[in-house]
Amino acid sequence: MKTYNTIRDMRAASRAAKRTGLRLGLVPTMGALHEGHLSLLRAAKASCQVVAASIFVNPTQFGPNEDLAKYPRPLERDRELLENGGVDLLFAPSVDEMYPNGAPTWVTVEDLGDKLDGRSRPGHFRGVTTIVTKLFHAVEPDAAFFGQKDAAQAAIIRRLVRDLDFPVEIVICPIVREPDGLAMSSRNIYLDLRQRKQALVLQRSLMQVKQMAGTGERNAARLSAAAKEIFAAEPAVRLDYLEIVDPDSLDPVNDVSKGALVAVAAFVGTTRLIDNILLLAV
DSSP states (O other), X not given: OEEEOSHHHHHHHHHHHHHTTOOEEEEEEOSOXXXXXXXXXXXXXXXXXXXXXXXXXXXXXXXXXXXXXXXXXXXXXXXXXXXXXXXXXXXXXXXXXXXGGGOOOOOOOTTTTTSTHHHHSTTHHHHHHHHHHHHHHHHOOSEEEEETTSHHHHXXXXXXXXXXXXXXXXXXXXXXXXXXXXXXXXXXXXXXXXXXXXXXXXXXXXXXXXXXXXXTOXXXXXXXXXXXXXXHTOTTEEEEEEEEEOTXXXXXXXXXXXXXXXXXXXXXXXXXXXXXEEEOOO
């Protein structure tokens, strides 16, 4: 695995690989890797002859009171995992490399960026879409691999690629869960044992919706109310949002017959976690 710290060197390495006709896949990460990230690497390796990964804790997607300073940065462990996972090219730039002199230019997807996490974390998706754009320009991948856990992010990146005509295939891979059902997240390490058990309420609420939809309930308001009752039984966890929306527009739906995204965010202690499920059209 070769490591590059500048956009110029990363771009040169990517272009050298692609000149030979090889398909290049990119797995963007903020490090603190877990099995969810590794599943993206496996998906990339299955369809691409060259796999690049990035590690960059992007400051512009963190709010002023969020966990940028304490976000885990086990770089050497991450490098080992990526190399063992078959990554060929690692892009690990500094903040100054990605945002020289503050780089006060932003990429926004205005009709989606203030929904779900965008509403709860103002400016978050502006930071995401800006850094993803910069990564696409630095790496020039044929395909980029993201996780379904960040469902709103996935919808926004699909729209970004469509609207700006990026020649990049966006591949969204399934959520990877712990044996007890908790969605894997780099932030799970913040939870103590008691909070770890409390955090399972996110998945329980989603399973309640899935069970009701599976037995014929189609009304989104009733499904949402049932899920929120699950949260009411776990008062130590503070619900941020639980919404049932169209997976592409992120607009609320009244009926789930045509399919829907059920997305939830909640605070367990000071740790904010997200999860979701997709309901298929019937």
